Amino acid sequence: MLQADVLLVERCRQADERAFDEIVQRHKNKIYNYVCRMTNDSPDAEDITQEVFIKAYVSIGAFRNDASVDTWLYRIATNLVIDRFRRGKRAPQTVPVLDDEEDPLHELPATERGSDPAAQAQLAELQAEVKRALAGLPPKLRSAIVMHDLEGLSYEEVAAAVGCPVGTVKSRLFNGRNLLKEKLRRYVEIDS
Amino acid sequence: MKCPRAQELIHAFVDGVISPPERQALDVHLAGCAGCRGELETTRALLGLLSDAPRRRLSDDFDHALNARLAQLGPRRSPWPAWGRLWQMNGWRLRPALLPVAAALAAVVAFQTFPLGGHPAGDALPNSVYIAQALRYHEAGTRWRGLPEQAVDFNSQVSSAATAVADLIQ
Numbered sequence: 001m002l003q004a005d006v007l008l009v010e011r012c013r014q015a016d017e018r019a020f021d022e023i024v025q026r027h028k029n030k031i032y033n034y035v036c037r038m039t040n041d042s043p044d045a046e047d048i049t050q051e052v053f054i055k056a057y058v059s060i061g062a063f064r065n066d067a068s069v070d071t072w073l074y075r076i077a078t079n080l081v082i083d084r085f086r087r088g089k090r091a092p093q094t095v096p097v098l099d100d101e102e103d104p105l106h107e108l109p110a111t112e113r114g115s116d117p118a119a120q121a122q123l124a125e126l127q128a129e130v131k132r133a134l135a136g137l138p139p140k141l142r143s144a145i146v147m148h149d150l151e152g153l154s155y156e157e158v159a160a161a162v163g164c165p166v167g168t169v170k171s172r173l174f175n176g177r178n179l180l181k182e183k184l185r186r187y188v189e190i191d192s
Numbered sequence: 193m194k195c196p197r198a199q200e201l202i203h204a205f206v207d208g209v210i211s212p213p214e215r216q217a218l219d220v221h222l223a224g225c226a227g228c229r230g231e232l233e234t235t236r237a238l239l240g241l242l243s244d245a246p247r248r249r250l251s252d253d254f255d256h257a258l259n260a261r262l263a264q265l266g267p268r269r270s271p272w273p274a275w276g277r278l279w280q281m282n283g284w285r286l287r288p289a290l291l292p293v294a295a296a297l298a299a300v301v302a303f304q305t306f307p308l309g310g311h312p313a314g315d316a317l318p319n320s321v322y323i324a325q326a327l328r329y330h331e332a333g334t335r336w337r338g339l340p341e342q343a344v345d346f347n348s349q350v351s352s353a354a355t356a357v358a359d360l361i362q
Contacts, residue, residue, distance in 0.1 A: 020262075021259075024255070024258065028250060028254065029247070029249070029250060032248060032250050032254075033247050033248050036248045037245075041248070045248075046250060046251060046254060046257075049250070049254070050254070050257060050258045050261055053258055053262075054258075054261055054262065054265070057262055057265065058265065126241070127244070127245065127246060130241050130242065130245055131245070145242070148207075149239060149242045149243070150242055150243070150245055155207075155209070170200075170203070170204075173203060173207075174199075174200065174203055177203065177235060177238060180238055180242075181234050181235070181238055184238065184241065187237070187241060188234045188237040188238045188241065189230075189234055189237075
């Protein structure tokens with residue numbers, strides 16, 4: 001666990017509101033991206049991210065120092081997202097048609113978009129395909145792939161965040177990647 | 193090594209968690225298996241695609257909206273409710289090193305407000321004599337851990353005194 005996070009949690013326990021705000025600033029983007037990928041960019045993603053921090057705020061007294069703040073927040077986010085899936089508020093399997101606002105390239109600075117319109121269109125199509133393929137994975141496999149392969153958590157951190165053994169994380173990654181390779185075959189197969 | 197085991201190791205390899213003996217065994221297998229070499233390449237290509245996935249940005253309104261929702265919950269409850277609020281009023285943080293100062297303040301205010309036996313709320317005020325005695329030990333240079341046995345509850349007594357004083361101030 002990062003020393004800075006340990007100190008922030010300790011300050012939160014002493015009712016220091018600024019410490020909690022600092023935790024939000026340190027982790028909000030990671031959690032938001034995780035929620036976006038788990039909900040296929042649901043319009044509720046920002047709302048769910050807020051709920052993650054509200055739950056953290058309310059229960060920080062019960063936080064155990066043997067976990068990291070990161071994995072604790074991912075665990076709260078995972079539970080909230082799965083809860084939403086169960087309640088069927090937003091069907092995670094539905095893939096919205098991309099419009100200009102949802103164009104993945106819309107997120108990037110102009111310098112990273114390149115100037116070739118054909119290359120831009122190709123990249124946008126590829127990213128939409130990846131997004132669609134991820135959205136089609138069962139939630140448990142998707143959660144492992146997003147945390148490990150997109151957000152960079154270790155096997156152990158993913159295991160702590162979802163509450164399962166490391167061996168299960170490895171098997172979810174193995175199965176999830178194989179499913180993704182099937183779905184994205186034309187983009188990942190190398191001609192030999 | 194058979195292909196299914198090699199394919200498991202390919203994932204450990206691309207994740208950078210393969211052991212040297214496993215790596216050696218995988219290399220031997222890959223040298224003679226075009227199918228698994230292809231599997232390694234497609235796995236690498238997939239991870240490349242995933243790592244290129246664009247990141248989303250929160251709206252500028254996020255902090256404001258979150259703070260509004262947090263404000264509805266009311267102030268955080270500290271493990272030492274009134275005690276924590278007292279310290280926060282001045283932007284201070286509770287530290288063990290400040291306990292003697294806290295105790296001194298609490299005891300002085302308590303003695304000034306309610307001399308011995310004069311408390312209208314009966315048991316609400318903690319044992320001020322006990323605190324004063326503990327403070328004398330402290331002022332005499334006795335180390336915290338070296339306080340006499342009857343003062344082991346010093347911390348909780350001081351905390352109670354501070355709570356009582358906070359209630360009186362409110």
